[in-house]
Amino acid sequence: MSASVTTKNLRIIRDGKTIINDLSFEVGKGLIAGILGPSGSGKTTIFRSIVGVQEITAGEITVLGQPASAKDLRTRIGYLTQSASIYSDLTVVENLRYFGKVLGTSEISIDEILDLVDLQKNKKQLASSLSGGERARLALATALLGKPELLILDEPTVGLDPVLRIELWNLFHSLAAQGKTLLVSSHVMDEADRCDSLILLRDGEILAQGSPSQLKAQTGEDEMEAVFISLVSAR
Numbered sequence: 001m002s003a004s005v006t007t008k009n010l011r012i013i014r015d016g017k018t019i020i021n022d023l024s025f026e027v028g029k030g031l032i033a034g035i036l037g038p039s040g041s042g043k044t045t046i047f048r049s050i051v052g053v054q055e056i057t058a059g060e061i062t063v064l065g066q067p068a069s070a071k072d073l074r075t076r077i078g079y080l081t082q083s084a085s086i087y088s089d090l091t092v093v094e095n096l097r098y099f100g101k102v103l104g105t106s107e108i109s110i111d112e113i114l115d116l117v118d119l120q121k122n123k124k125q126l127a128s129s130l131s132g133g134e135r136a137r138l139a140l141a142t143a144l145l146g147k148p149e150l151l152i153l154d155e156p157t158v159g160l161d162p163v164l165r166i167e168l169w170n171l172f173h174s175l176a177a178q179g180k181t182l183l184v185s186s187h188v189m190d191e192a193d194r195c196d197s198l199i200l201l202r203d204g205e206i207l208a209q210g211s212p213s214q215l216k217a218q219t220g221e222d223e224m225e226a227v228f229i230s231l232v233s234a235r
Contacts, residue, residue, distance in 0.1 A: 004181035010059035037201030043185040078143035088128035103146040133164035192224040
């Protein structure tokens with residue numbers, strides 16, 4: 001299986017501090033890969049590197065067969081940041097039209113995306129009046145504009161209750177089933193079981209990588225939180 005994302009010996013130093021240290025991993029196409037670790041472990045920095053907005057100190061990043069900073073990748077990657085890029089004083093559809101114009105997206109695809117994220121009934125509603133789950137789905141909808149092949153989702157379920165988190169993960173799996181690759185960060189260990197592959201981070205370094213079942217077998221633990229603690233203790 002060819003890789004959507006490959007990093008080789010990635011190293012990032014900022015203000016004299018090593019943020020990412022010698023990171024190497026691959027993300028296969030059509031899979032959900034989770035990057036999990038506590039706050040400050042380097043998840044957002046890795047994502048910024050993949051989308052080409054973070055200066056790297058050393059190493060290589062290849063995205064969809066091209067260098068991470070390639071101009072052609074702009075419409076092939078959907079990036080959802082921790083702070084959702086939506087305007088509260090615009091309606092749902094106005095938000096999508098605004099971001100759609102930036103990408104040259106048609107009205108037809110906007111309607112398709114509204115159906116996909118179950119916001120068609122909210123299309124004329126101001127973003128400020130949406131519930132937390134609806135805002136999360138609107139933010140995801142903006143990342144889906146242009147029908148990207150790769151989705152980079154930085155803490156997409158943070159602050160959501162368990163029911164809404166499950167709804168979003170069901171949507172993520174639906175997108176993966178359509179052939180999209182998803183790279184999802186989280187610090188919630190029970191979300192690890194919803195991923196096809198995992199990269200566990202601590203202090204900018206990889207603790208372990210593999211499928212949830214592989215990491216459980218490696219540590220002899222049944223829960224991902226226990227897996228993480230076991231790996232930290234072993235270092």
